[in-house]
Amino acid sequence: MNQAVTVSVDQGVALVTIDNPPVNALSPQVIDGLDDAIDQASRDASVHAIVIVGAGRTFVAGADIKGLEQLAWGSDSGAPEMHALLEKIEDTPKPVVMAMHGTALGGGLEVAMAGHYRVAVPDAQMGQPEVNLGIIPGAEGTQRLPRLVGLEKAIEMCVSGKPIKATDALNAGLIDRIVEGELAAGASSFAREVAARGGKHPKTRERQDKLPPRDAVPSMLAAGRELARKTRRNLEAPVAVVDALEAAATLPFAEGCARERAIFFELAKSEQAKALIHAFFAERGVSKVPGISKDTAAATIRLVGIVGAGTMGGGIAMACANAGINVRLTDATEAPLEAGLATIQKNYDVSVKRGRFTPQMVEERMARIAADVGYHDFDEVDLVIEAVFENLALKKEISTAVDTIAKPGAIIATNTSTLDIDDIAAATSRPSQVVGLHFFSPANVMRLVEIVRGAKTSPETLATAMAFARRLGKVGVVVGNCRGFVGNRMMFPYMYEAQFLVEEGATPRQVDDALTGFGMAMGIFAVDDMAGLDVAWRVRQELKQFSEPGARKPLVADRLCEMGRFGQKTGKGWYSYGDDRKPQPDPEVLALIEQLAVAGGIRRRSFTNEEIIERTIYALINEGARVLDEGFALRAADIDVIYTNGYGFPAWRGGPMFYADRVGLKEIYDRVATFHRELGQRWAPAPLLERLAKEGSTFKEFDRSRAGSLVGAS
Ligand code: 3HC
Numbered sequence: 023m024n025q026a027v028t029v030s031v032d033q034g035v036a037l038v039t040i041d042n043p044p045v046n047a048l049s050p051q052v053i054d055g056l057d058d059a060i061d062q063a064s065r066d067a068s069v070h071a072i073v074i075v076g077a078g079r080t081f082v083a084g085a086d087i088k089g090l091e092q093l094a095w096g097s098d099s100g101a102p103e104m105h106a107l108l109e110k111i112e113d114t115p116k117p118v119v120m121a122m123h124g125t126a127l128g129g130g131l132e133v134a135m136a137g138h139y140r141v142a143v144p145d146a147q148m149g150q151p152e153v154n155l156g157i158i159p160g161a162e163g164t165q166r167l168p169r170l171v172g173l174e175k176a177i178e179m180c181v182s183g184k185p186i187k188a189t190d191a192l193n194a195g196l197i198d199r200i201v202e203g204e205l206a207a208g209a210s211s212f213a214r215e216v217a218a219r220g221g222k223h224p225k226t227r228e229r230q231d232k233l234p235p236r237d238a239v240p241s242m243l244a245a246g247r248e249l250a251r252k253t254r255r256n257l258e259a260p261v262a263v264v265d266a267l268e269a270a271a272t273l274p275f276a277e278g279c280a281r282e283r284a285i286f287f288e289l290a291k292s293e294q295a296k297a298l299i300h301a302f303f304a305e306r307g308v309s310k311v312p313g314i315s316k317d318t319a320a321a322t323i324r325l326v327g328i329v330g331a332g333t334m335g336g337g338i339a340m341a342c343a344n345a346g347i348n349v350r351l352t353d354a355t356e357a358p359l360e361a362g363l364a365t366i367q368k369n370y371d372v373s374v375k376r377g378r379f380t381p382q383m384v385e386e387r388m389a390r391i392a393a394d395v396g397y398h399d400f401d402e403v404d405l406v407i408e409a410v411f412e413n414l415a416l417k418k419e420i421s422t423a424v425d426t427i428a429k430p431g432a433i434i435a436t437n438t439s440t441l442d443i444d445d446i447a448a449a450t451s452r453p454s455q456v457v458g459l460h461f462f463s464p465a466n467v468m469r470l471v472e473i474v475r476g477a478k479t480s481p482e483t484l485a486t487a488m489a490f491a492r493r494l495g496k497v498g499v500v501v502g503n504c505r506g507f508v509g510n511r512m513m514f515p516y517m518y519e520a521q522f523l524v525e526e527g528a529t530p531r532q533v534d535d536a537l538t539g540f541g542m543a544m545g546i547f548a549v550d551d552m553a554g555l556d557v558a559w560r561v562r563q564e565l566k567q568f569s570e571p572g573a574r575k576p577l578v579a580d581r582l583c584e585m586g587r588f589g590q591k592t593g594k595g596w597y598s599y600g601d602d603r604k605p606q607p608d609p610e611v612l613a614l615i616e617q618l619a620v621a622g623g624i625r626r627r628s629f630t631n632e633e634i635i636e637r638t639i640y641a642l643i644n645e646g647a648r649v650l651d652e653g654f655a656l657r658a659a660d661i662d663v664i665y666t667n668g669y670g671f672p673a674w675r676g677g678p679m680f681y682a683d684r685v686g687l688k689e690i691y692d693r694v695a696t697f698h699r700e701l702g703q704r705w706a707p708a709p710l711l712e713r714l715a716k717e718g719s720t721f722k723e724f725d726r727s728r729a730g731s732l733v734g735a736s
Contacts, residue, residue, distance in 0.1 A: 024051050024054060024055045024058070025041070025051075026040065026041055026042045026049065026051040026052045026055045027039065027040055027041070027051075027052060027055025027056055027058070027059050028041065028059075029059045029062055029063060031063075031066065031068060031069055032210065033210075033214070034068060034069060034070040034071065034214065034217070035069070035070070035071050035072070035073055035210040035213050035214060036059070036062070036063035036066065036069045036071070036072045036073070037073050037075065037206055037210065038056070038059040038060075038063065038072060038073065038074045038075070039075055039076070039077050040052055040055070040056070040074065040075070040076050040077065040081075040082060041076075041077035041078070043077075043078055044078070044079070045079070045080050045082075045083035045084075045124075045125075046076045046077070046078070046080060046081065046082045046083060046130070047082065047083060047084060047085065047086040047087070047129075048082060048084065048085045048086060048102050048104070048129045048130070048133070049086050049089070052082075053102060053103070053104060053107055056074070056107055056111075056133070057106075057107050057110065059072075059074075060072070060107075060110055060111055060114060060118075063114075063116065064114055064115075064116065069116060070116060070214070070217040071116055071117045071118075071119065071210075071213035071214060071216065071217040072114065072116055072117070072118045072119065072213070073118075073119045073120075073121050073206065073209045073210055073213050074118065074119070074120050074121065074133075074137065075121040075123075075205060075206050075209065076122075076123065076124065076130075079124050080123065080124025080125050080126075081120075081121075081122040081123055081124055081125065081126040081130055081134070081146070082126060082127075082129065082130030082133060082134075083124070083125050083126075083127045083128070083130055084127045084128030084129045084130050084151075084152075085101075085102045085128055085129035085160070085161070086102070087155065087299060087302060087303070089101070089102065090155065090157065090290065090295075090299060091299045091303070093290045093291070094156075094290055094291060094292075094295045094296045094299055095296065096291070101160060101286070101287070101290065102129055102160065102161055104129065104132070104133070104161040104162075105161075105162070105279065107133075107136075108132070108133065108136035108161065108162060109136075111133070111136045111137060112136045112137075112138070112225045112226065112227060113225070115223075116217070117138045117139060117213060117216045117217050117223045118136075118137040118138050118139070118223075119137060119138070119139045119140070119141060119209050119212055119213040119216070120133070120134040120137035120139070120140045120141070121141050121142070121201070121205050121206065121208075121209035122134060122140065122141070122142040122143070122146045122148065122197070122205075123142065123143045123145075123146050123205050124146060124147075125146070125147045125148075125149075125185060126142075126146065126147070126148045126149075127147075127148070127149050127150070127151055127185060128149075128150060128151060128152050128159065128163070129159075129160075129161050129163075131148050131149065131150060131163060131167075132150075132159060132161035132162055132163040132166070133161070134148070135162075135163065135166040135167065135170060135196075135226050136162075136166065136226065138216070138223035138224055138225070139198045139199075139212070139213075139216060139223070139224075140196065140197040140198055141197060141198060141199045141200070141201050141205075141208065141209050141212050142188045142191065142197050142200060142201065143188065143200070143201055143202075143205050144188050144189070144200055144202065145187070145188065146187075146188045146191075147185035147186065147187055147188070148185055148186055148188075148191050148196060148197075149179060149183065149184060149185030149186060150163050150164075150167065150179055150180045150183065151183040151184075151185065152180075152183070152259065152263075153180065153181065153183045153254065153257065153259040153260045153263055154183045154298065154302075155259075155295060155298045155299055155302060156257075156258070156259050156289060156292055156294035156295030156296070156297065156298040156299065156674065157259055157286060157289045157290050157295050158180070158259055158262055158263040158266050158282065158285055158286055158289060159180065159263070159266070159282065159286070160282070160283065160286035160287075160290070162227075162279050162282065163180075163282075164176070164180060164263060164266035164267050164269070164270055164278070164282045165227070165266075165269070165270045165275055165278040165279050165282060166226045166227060167179065167180065167196075167267075167270075168232065168233060168267055168270045168271060169226050169227070169229040169230070169232055169233060169270070170194075170195050170196050170226060170229070170232060171194040171195050171196050171232065172194070172195075172232045172233070172234065173232075173233060173234050173239065173242050173267060173270070173271050174234075174242055174245075175194050176267055176270075177242065177243075177245075177246035177249070177264060177267055178249070180260075180263045180264075180266075180267060181246060181249050181250045181253070181254065181260045181263060181264065182249075182253065182254075182260075183260075188200050195232065198212075199212055227275045228275075233270070233271055234271060236272075239268070239271045239272065242271075243264055243267070243268050243271075246264040246267065247261060247264050250263075250264060256541050256672060256674060257294065257674055258289065258292060258294050259289055259294065259295075262285050262288075262289055263285075265281070265285060266278075266281060266282040266285050266286075269281035269282065293684065294674045296676070296684075297673070297674050297675050297676030297680060297681075297684075298673060298674055298676070300659070300662070300676045300677075300680050300722075301662065301663075301666055301673045301676055301677065301680075303659075304657075304659035304660070304662050304663050304676075304677065304680075305497055305663050305667075307657065307659055307660070307663075308497060308498070308499045308500070308659075308660055308663050309488065309492075311484070311488070311500050311656065312656075313481050313484075314481050314484055314485050314488070318481045318482060318484075318485040319482050319485070320482065320485040320486045320488070320489040321404060321431070321433070321482070321486045322404070323347060323404045323405050323486065323489075323490050323493070324347070324348065324404055325347075325348050325349075325350065325399070325402055325403045325404055325405075326342050326347055326348070326349050326350070326403060326404070326405045326406075326407060327349075327350045327352070327397070327399070327400045327403035327405070327406040327407070327424070327428075328342075328349055328350070328351045328352070328406075328407050328409055329352055329353070329406065329407070329408045329409060329410060329420050329424065330352075330353060330408065330409040330410040330411075330437075331351050331352070331353040331358055331359045331361070331362025331363065331393065332353075332358065332362060332409070332410070332411065333365075333463055333464070334409040334437055334461060334463060334465055335351065335353075335362065335407075335409035335410075335437075336351075336362045336363075336365050336366050336369075336465075337461065337463060337464045337465030337466045337467075338407055338409055338437065338461055338465045338466075339351050339366060339391050340366055340369065340370070340387070340391075340465070340466035341461075341465050341466045341494045341495075341496070342390070342391075342494065343387040343388070343390040343391050344387060344466060344494075344495075345493050345494045345495060346390070347390070347493070347494075348390045348391075348392075349390060349391045349392065350392050350393075350394070350398060350399045350400065350403060351363075351391055351392070351393040351394075352393070352394060352395060352396065352397060352398070352400075353395065354395070355395060356395055359393050359394075359395060362393070363391070363393050366388070366391065367388065369464075369466070370384040370387065370388065371384070397423070397424065397427050400424060400427045400428055401427055401428065401429055402429065403428060403429075403432055404431075404432055404433070405432065405433045405434075405435060405486075405490065406424045406428055406432065406433070406434045406435065407435045407436075407437055407459055408420050408421060408424070408434070408435070408436045408437060409437040409461075411560065412438060412439065412440060412441060412557075412560055412561055413560075414441050414442075414445060414446075417436055417438060417441060417446055418445065418446055418449035419449075421434055421436065421446050421447075421449045421450050421456070422449045422450060425449075425450035425451055425452060430452075431455070432455070433455045433456070433457060433483055433486060433487070434450055434452065434455060434456050434457075435456070435457050435458065435459040435487065436456070436457075436458055436459070437458075437459055437460060437461055438458060438460065438474075439460055439506070439507070439510050439561075440505060440506050440507075440510055440561055442503065442505075443456065443457070443458045443474050443475075443476035443479075443503045444476045444477050444478070444503060447476050447477075447478055447479075453476065453477075453478035453479075454478050454479065454480040454483060455479075455480065455483050456476055456478070456479065456483070457473060457474060457475065457476065457479050457483050457484065457487045458472065458473065458474025458475075458476070458503070458507070459471055459472075459473060459474075459487060459490075459491075460472035460473075460474060460507060460509075462509075462668045463553065468496075468667070468668060469495070469496050469497050469667045469668075470496065470497055470499065470509075470663075470664060470667040470668030471491045471494075471496045471497070471498045471499070472498075472499055472501045472507050472508060472509060472664065472668075473487045473488060473491060473498045473499065473500045473501065474501055474502070474503055474507055475500055475501070475502060475503065476503050477503070484500065488500065497663060497667050499660050499663055499664050500656065500660075501654055501655060501660070501664075502652075502653060502654035502655070503654075504649070504652070504654045507654070508649050508654060508655045508660070508661060508664050509664045509665070509668050509669060511645060511649060511654075512642050512645045512646050512649060512661070512665075512678075513642075513669065514645075515641040515642065515644070515645045515704065516546065516638050516639075516641050516642040516645075517546055517550070517558075518576055518641075518704075519637045519638050519641040520533050520537075520546045520547065520637075520638050521576035521577075521578060521579060522574065522576065522637075523629060523634060523637055523638070524578070524615050525576070525577060525578065525615060525618070525619040525622070525624050525626075526619070526624055526625070526626055526627065526629070527619075527626035527627045527628055527629060528628075528629045528634060529607065529612060530545075530547040530596045530597065530607070530611070531545075531547075531597075531605075531607050532629070532631075532634070533545060533546065533547060533634055533638070534546065534547050534548055534605075535631070536631040536634040536635055536638075537634070537635070537638065539631060540635050540639065540672075540675075541671075541672030541674065541675055542670050542671060542672065543670025543672075544670055546638070547595075547596040547597065547605075548596075548597070548605050549670075550579075550589060550595065550596060551589035551590050551595035551596050551597055551599075551605065552589060552590055553589070554588050554589045554590075554591055555579060555582055555583050555587065555588050555589045555595050555596075556583055556588045556589075558579065559579065559580065559583040562580070573702075573703065573704055574702065574704065577618040577619070577622055578611075578614065578615050578618055581614060581618065582595060582596070582611070582614075587611075590603065594608065596608075596611060597611070598610075598611075636693050636697075637697070639678065639681070640690055640693055640694055640697070641705075642665075642678050643678050643679065643681075643682045643690055643711070644690075644694050644705070644707065644708050644711060645708070646658070646661050646678055646679055646682075647708035647709075647710040647711040647714075647721075648708040648709075648710070649661065650679075650710060650721070650724070651708060651709060651710035657725045657728070658679035658680075658721035658722065658724060658725050659677070659679070659680075659722075659725055661677060661678065661679050662676055662677020662678065662679050662680050663677065664677075665677050665678050679721040680721070680722070682721060683720040683721050683722055687711060687714050687715040687719065687720060687721070688715045688716075688718070690711065690715070691707055691711050691712055691715035691716075692715075694707045694708075694711065695707055710724070
């Protein structure tokens, strides 16, 4: 017996406990331990039933993704070898009851489905999220799940990767009982019941009753494939998982398992699996920040004051209310405050219509947001988030005002997207308690928050901001204080390059199509129209010195703004918008672009999509390399998390820096150097890109070797 799995016997029930922190992943030790435990319990004549539980916070959260990562990168080991174990569990004459709490995911659910019975606590969740890692279930999940819940439900679960809750699982037939109260005790008493009942205990692999009749299968599979294509755009695994499920419905169990295994191994080594596994660990990695440990005292945020009830402030208020945090929302006058509240209500109403919230949930959330002109209760808030528009003088003025009202120890955060945190901190008497919280619009939806560390931001303030972001259900990435921070700083060259491309002869539609074809959630011109062209216009006016003197400046965007074409909100921007709000190319804009380009002496020609991708995405990567080298991002992987969570970069490409590694840094560097020669100084290769390319290295290697520290860290 090993330490990862222990057995204790009580009143005829062997309680097998899996203990492999943090999430009881299926390491080889766990698999061996379970195998031994089943043997031991089978031999013990005093044992009449077996219960398998997970120690700590969860049942089994899946195969060990570290092992899968090795497999993805070419190792022959790393895939959990579970067929023999699952067969042994299922063939045990004594009843085996799986007792689930926390999350039974992936391989965890696959183990559970090999048991004869399953019970769970009310808040347990079960799912097959493998597609989110670019793979499909590899331990017979695609063969057992449809035998328990039916083909349609299995398709839905495996394609979406979303876990279901215990009640849903009970209704679907995935579990047999919900246990209220202590799980091991409840599961043991259930086990005694079924043991006393005697007879044969159900083997999932032998069940046929939930599988659909042959003639119903094709339409279910077609619907599944359609679902995969529509909802999981560009992903290979959600389509492939339907193939494995098809095998469950059409082949004998053993043949179905062989089919699943073949698909699993093919996908496990795919580019998408490499990228998505990278994205998984990158996201977990962002919480590791030098100078911050589990012992760094993070304050609890009970009450948040938000200044500014516009799009950002309102969205942040909703994010807080959704997380159960009370908010005091304020603005300069009644009118914007009322408009802001009305927008919040309207957004919640849409959520009710879409079935995301019940009216009661909305009522509870609205009750958490108290709005008032003036800084009511701001002497009680634990955190102030200033979310007025990008104007340094205004932001400083507000920070000074709240500093005099807020209690000592309260944190002042600014939701700036480009301005200097240290300037804002200097306007207060508590610079160590000032931090940037750069939310993304809509703030109640977007997962990313850049947490900007100023020169004087204390570790405690940073730890509090990180914990706060987590509580909101967001991914908080700590970044240094440079202009535009990480995301927007990289965005500027990307956006400029797109605009130069249209001046040089591409159209906004062609650039956007190339970018969405690459996998970006939206094209850059459609994004600009959605965000509002006036936003960037204001930033350009605020940061007049943004471009180097003499550097080429885009010609068109300012003109569009002068014409009142602010994007979707005015029905016209780079595109024009009808009632369906779909972007339509506008001849007026195309003519304007051409006219300005010709007047500016720009030579126009046609572009291939490949050129468009190189000009835009490589600009992003080159700037990313600078940001990394200068220490404003801790890791290349952090940049990837920022871009996949805040800027619509496809996670299946891992993020811009991971993508660069996969293309090869030498190839990227060579293209950047060519652009430098042909297009001028703005394409000067980032020194880090040049160095890594010449060393034959990668950003991933750089991350491994770097003992990171942020510029501006105290
Ligand atoms: N393997 C290895 N490590 C894992 C893991 C896994 N399956 N799941 C989580 N971890 C690690 C995380 O990397 C993190 O490590 P760290 O503390 O060193 O950074 C730690 O466990 C805690 O994870 P989270 O920070 O994500 O904790 P949360 O409480 O927020 O979430 C969770 C817990 C819901 C279990 C979430 O971690 C999760 O979704 N994990 C992945 C689940 C999954 O995809 N399972 C399927 C795996 S593939 C599979 O099973 C193939 C099979 O079909 C053969």
